[in-house]
Amino acid sequence: MELLGGRGVPLWHAERDLAGVDAVILPGGFSYGDYLRCGAIARFAPIMEEVVRFAAAGGPVVGICNGFQILCEAGLLPGALIRNRSLRFICRVVHVRVESSRSPLTEGVAVGEVLEIPIKHGEGQFVAGEEDLARIEGEGLVVFRYCGPDGTVDDEHNPNGSAHAIAGVRNEAGNVVGLMPHPEHAVDPDLGPTGGQPLLASLLQHALARV
Amino acid sequence: MKHRFEVLVTLRPGLLDPQGKAIEGALPAMGWTNVRDVRVGKHIALTVEADSVEAARAQVEEMARRLLSNPVIEDYRILDAREVPA
Amino acid sequence: MKHRFEVLVTLRPGLLDPQGKAIEGALPAMGWTNVRDVRVGKHIALTVEADSVEAARAQVEEMARRLLSNPVIEDYRILDAREVPA
Amino acid sequence: MPEEPLHRALGLTDDELERIRAILGREPNRNELAMFSVMWSEHCSYKSSKVHLRTLPTEGPGVLVGPGQDAGVVDVGDGLAVAFKMESHSHPSAIEPYQGAATGVGGIIRDVISMGARPIALLDPLYFGPLTEERNRWLLEGVVAGIGGYGNCIGVPTVGGEVKFAPPHTTNPTINVMCVGIAPVERLVTAARTVHEGSYLVLFGAATGRDGIGGVSVLASRTLEEGAEESRPSVQIGDPFAGKLLLEACMELAERGLLEGLQDLGGAGLTCATSESAARARMGAEIDLETVPLRAPDLEPFEILTSESQERMLAIVAPEHLEEVRAVCARWGLASAVLGRMVAGDRLRVRMGDVVVADVPARSLADEGPVYHRPLEEPGWLAALREDDPTFTTVTVEPLEAFRAVLGSPNVASKRWVWEQYDHLVQGNTLAGPGGDAALVRVPGTMKALALATDAKGRFGYLDPYLGAAHAVAEAARNVAMTGARPVAITNCLNFGNPERPEVMWQFAESVRGMGDACRALGTPVTGGNVSFYNESAGSAIWPTATIGMLGLLEDHRLAVRTAFRPGCVVYLLGETRPELGGSEFAEVVLGRVSGRPPVLDLERERALHRLVAESARRGLLCSAHDCSDGGLAVALAESAIAGGVGFAVSVAGDLPWYVALFSESASRAVVSVEPARATELEDLCGAHGVPCARLGETGGPRLVFDGLFELGVDEATAIHEEALPKLLAG
Numbered sequence A: 001m002e003l004l005g006g007r008g009v010p011l012w013h014a015e016r017d018l019a020g021v022d023a024v025i026l027p028g029g030f031s032y033g034d035y036l037r038c039g040a041i042a043r044f045a046p047i048m049e050e051v052v053r054f055a056a057a058g059g060p061v062v063g064i065c066n067g068f069q070i071l072c073e074a075g076l077l078p079g080a081l082i083r084n085r086s087l088r089f090i091c092r093v094v095h096v097r098v099e100s101s102r103s104p105l106t107e108g109v110a111v112g113e114v115l116e117i118p119i120k121h122g123e124g125q126f127v128a129g130e131e132d133l134a135r136i137e138g139e140g141l142v143v144f145r146y147c148g149p150d151g152t153v154d155d156e157h158n159p160n161g162s163a164h165a166i167a168g169v170r171n172e173a174g175n176v177v178g179l180m181p182h183p184e185h186a187v188d189p190d191l192g193p194t195g196g197q198p199l200l201a202s203l204l205q206h207a208l209a210r211v
Numbered sequence B, C: 001m002k003h004r005f006e007v008l009v010t011l012r013p014g015l016l017d018p019q020g021k022a023i024e025g026a027l028p029a030m031g032w033t034n035v036r037d038v039r040v041g042k043h044i045a046l047t048v049e050a051d052s053v054e055a056a057r058a059q060v061e062e063m064a065r066r067l068l069s070n071p072v073i074e075d076y077r078i079l080d081a082r083e084v085p086a
Numbered sequence D: 001m002p003e004e005p006l007h008r009a010l011g012l013t014d015d016e017l018e019r020i021r022a023i024l025g026r027e028p029n030r031n032e033l034a035m036f037s038v039m040w041s042e043h044c045s046y047k048s049s050k051v052h053l054r055t056l057p058t059e060g061p062g063v064l065v066g067p068g069q070d071a072g073v074v075d076v077g078d079g080l081a082v083a084f085k086m087e088s089h090s091h092p093s094a095i096e097p098y099q100g101a102a103t104g105v106g107g108i109i110r111d112v113i114s115m116g117a118r119p120i121a122l123l124d125p126l127y128f129g130p131l132t133e134e135r136n137r138w139l140l141e142g143v144v145a146g147i148g149g150y151g152n153c154i155g156v157p158t159v160g161g162e163v164k165f166a167p168p169h170t171t172n173p174t175i176n177v178m179c180v181g182i183a184p185v186e187r188l189v190t191a192a193r194t195v196h197e198g199s200y201l202v203l204f205g206a207a208t209g210r211d212g213i214g215g216v217s218v219l220a221s222r223t224l225e226e227g228a229e230e231s232r233p234s235v236q237i238g239d240p241f242a243g244k245l246l247l248e249a250c251m252e253l254a255e256r257g258l259l260e261g262l263q264d265l266g267g268a269g270l271t272c273a274t275s276e277s278a279a280r281a282r283m284g285a286e287i288d289l290e291t292v293p294l295r296a297p298d299l300e301p302f303e304i305l306t307s308e309s310q311e312r313m314l315a316i317v318a319p320e321h322l323e324e325v326r327a328v329c330a331r332w333g334l335a336s337a338v339l340g341r342m343v344a345g346d347r348l349r350v351r352m353g354d355v356v357v358a359d360v361p362a363r364s365l366a367d368e369g370p371v372y373h374r375p376l377e378e379p380g381w382l383a384a385l386r387e388d389d390p391t392f393t394t395v396t397v398e399p400l401e402a403f404r405a406v407l408g409s410p411n412v413a414s415k416r417w418v419w420e421q422y423d424h425l426v427q428g429n430t431l432a433g434p435g436g437d438a439a440l441v442r443v444p445g446t447m448k449a450l451a452l453a454t455d456a457k458g459r460f461g462y463l464d465p466y467l468g469a470a471h472a473v474a475e476a477a478r479n480v481a482m483t484g485a486r487p488v489a490i491t492n493c494l495n496f497g498n499p500e501r502p503e504v505m506w507q508f509a510e511s512v513r514g515m516g517d518a519c520r521a522l523g524t525p526v527t528g529g530n531v532s533f534y535n536e537s538a539g540s541a542i543w544p545t546a547t548i549g550m551l552g553l554l555e556d557h558r559l560a561v562r563t564a565f566r567p568g569c570v571v572y573l574l575g576e577t578r579p580e581l582g583g584s585e586f587a588e589v590v591l592g593r594v595s596g597r598p599p600v601l602d603l604e605r606e607r608a609l610h611r612l613v614a615e616s617a618r619r620g621l622l623c624s625a626h627d628c629s630d631g632g633l634a635v636a637l638a639e640s641a642i643a644g645g646v647g648f649a650v651s652v653a654g655d656l657p658w659y660v661a662l663f664s665e666s667a668s669r670a671v672v673s674v675e676p677a678r679a680t681e682l683e684d685l686c687g688a689h690g691v692p693c694a695r696l697g698e699t700g701g702p703r704l705v706f707d708g709l710f711e712l713g714v715d716e717a718t719a720i721h722e723e724a725l726p727k728l729l730a731g
């Protein structure tokens, strides 16, 4: 965030205070070792009560990877994430296509834009029951889909077997969004692709506009 | 009193089970071609200290629903309690 | 005939179970302070086509030993078979 | 049948028992016997290897901590130090690959943490039997998943390593792991810290169970009733989440300056940690085992003393910091226990409540173990094997066919299947992850980067252990140098068979000699390492496998050179190609022979090459650089092409037969490319450094063109290289 001019404030899981931040990012990592299910235990962390309240009040909340899993577990986002279809952890740069501009991450990004961002997860296969899936698609809640470099969505470019190649979704209100790829690992050109830049820039814009 | 329970958490029918599929895929190479519908879930055993088995069971029920399973994709089942010698 | 079995694969006693430990550690914060000895294992359900339930069971036994569990760290148990309507 | 005496059942010889009696001036009790047996084991005492390891060069301008502590430490400037160490976890991994490898990662991470350094990178050199066997596939899959399972979860990127295959590893897979950490120099927790009398020994982290006490369990089986075996796990389970909490707690303790000492509990558990802490401080210690948090009830004193339960650390804490230390532990959700205190004198006195259960001089356990000059003898079969030189056999295979075979051989093929299972990005400093010659990790807060590579040359070592180890050092240094970095220092893991067999001991001694000579010549001191003996079954040992972990330093990461070709550049081969196919990939894969002599190694030439590449990198001269190793020039060219998705047209015409020119594994060579406008500058620089250079051709186009020999598409070469491993693993 700092690279883009924002300021990060780390929040401790056992606290109950969001320290007045303008946006909440639940980062990746392995909360509680991801034992049981990814995010299953973390979503009961005391700070999550505040995050739920913040989200209900329309505050922008972004979940990345493990953070996405936590938001699904907490019921803030639809669906669930299970083990990759290969059953193996995957760390690789993928392409995702932006499917909706109605999220704090994509407000400033055109639908159809293709971004290069790394994924690194063992449990990133997005699933939902048939009805849920129909609703997610019907209401346009899909924010990102895995795709090829030219934007084609097909099985070959679906790294983990996610239903409908879904890489990220939002809630109905559009203020909570989660995704498996790691935009924060795609900001610094020294380290590789920079597909995360427009997303995090959009989040900053969005958060500032609300102040 | 201590009661030991076993909770079985299974993936909802209709959802794809990558682990089950992998096992099914490995079986023929080992000579077993007659196995179908392999589904992998979780088995969680735990001991609850409670005054009655009913109270203990109610608590396990709640833990299974809220923590041990994710209702979006999983079902659970509780196996009978055994009393554990103190 | 088709028979459905359930195999429970559990970590051997004495072995550290990090998953169980993490769950146990998280429970008090959710208000459950009376739970101990949480152990997490696997539940595998599968359907075997065989002439007799005995033959099916023997096969499940062998699959559990050779493929579904690693005897160095795990034990297994087979729940009763149910006949599955064809 | 008379029962075997207890000390022998514990692995102590009669002589060793005599020494223990002499030290104590009495009969040791059971607990003491257990303590001596674990501390005087090969694993902890290095009794067979010590005399050889002493000959290694361990000092250099940047070395802050050499061998002897949990990890070596090197000064990298800007007030920062790098701690690094390698270890083997082969035996546990052979039984339960996932957990064996996972706990290996946890263990090596704790070694680095013990120095007060934050782990920033992992590398994993792995050696398996051929993947045509199902068990070897199971081992590889489990080990890789286990390394990822632990490393990914704890948040340390796995940025490199290697995977090689050789038949002797079928029964004995070799699993090495290296960890690299970083700390401000003044925050290091080294043995140089002053420990005060009366300071507390604080054990924190996981509870203690009956883990890894296999060796001394005979004590139990003689006293406990039948059936107790059940509860004695032979395999340990990794708990990366607990490891993560431990890591963060240790970092906070080190940052706040609350520690006089810090040590992980690894082999020999509490016995090792307490006796070494006391011995290092030239003091004694008094501890009470009743304070140790237990995972299973009713552990006996000897079990608590020797348990190898994971995710535990021992801190030495001054009384005024005790409360703060315990508070930090509590904040990270870790149990802590005050075991006892440091005392004057030299005794390690262990109580269980009011009863003294052991009382021994700490140094006798930690420093005064037996030292053996084991007999050495060159194996009788070696001379004939060496004479059988594959270099001048008649080669009937077509060049293209040979090229396909070598490029797709498991040793040479892409290891993407492996390293895609590792999070190599976490922590956000990975400038270059797996896939190139060396990984590059940014030193936070500076423009510097660490260049990291691991290498072993088992096949060369089999034919000539001296050269095998020396080549491993040279290749690791070369890999690091290809990025433009300067090789700085090494750590290592020496994997061998049974040291009680003279031929194994000879292989070991020769390898140490080769490693030492190469390190001296290249100016890369040995800062630490690990010896893993007894890697054999039924008298058949693994090939002598000296694994080298090289640390290099790149002053400005923006100058880093990469492997990949880009179009429109001129390609050069640096170094000299000789008719050397002994022990080569070509000889094994195409001719079906592992024989002959390994290539000659001229360490001055090697060093000249490294200096040349470093200088070229400083000038921003190179478009790409990649060393020639397994598979020789042909593979080096192909890998640069595949990495860049760019073809080339080269001519390797000369006096050498095509298969020598393409596949000889002569040392000290590299393939580099430059902009045409700067070709003469490179040639001049080569002249100045005394490095032979030959212009091979140009980069560009979609094909790999070996003029007059064969050509194939980049996409086809990529497919051969990328698909070999996944295909084999699919069974």
Ligand SMILES: Nc1ncnc2c1ncn2[C@@H]1O[C@H](COP(=O)(O)OP(=O)(O)O)[C@@H](O)[C@H]1O
Residues within 6 Å of the ligand: D123, D124, D125, D126, D158, D159, D160, D161, D162, D163, D411, D412, D415, D418, D419, D433, D434, D435, D436, D437, D438, D439, D454, D455, D479, D629, D630
């Ligand atoms: N087990 C592994 N873990 C991580 N990276 C690996 C592993 N095996 C190979 N690699 C990576 O693949 C690349 C090629 O490996 P290798 O052929 O051994 O390189 P070299 O011949 O240059 O020593 C290196 O970047 C290496 O780090």
Ligand SMILES: [Mg+2]
Residues within 6 Å of the ligand: D436, D437, D479, D626, D627, D628, D629
């Ligand atoms: Mg190389």
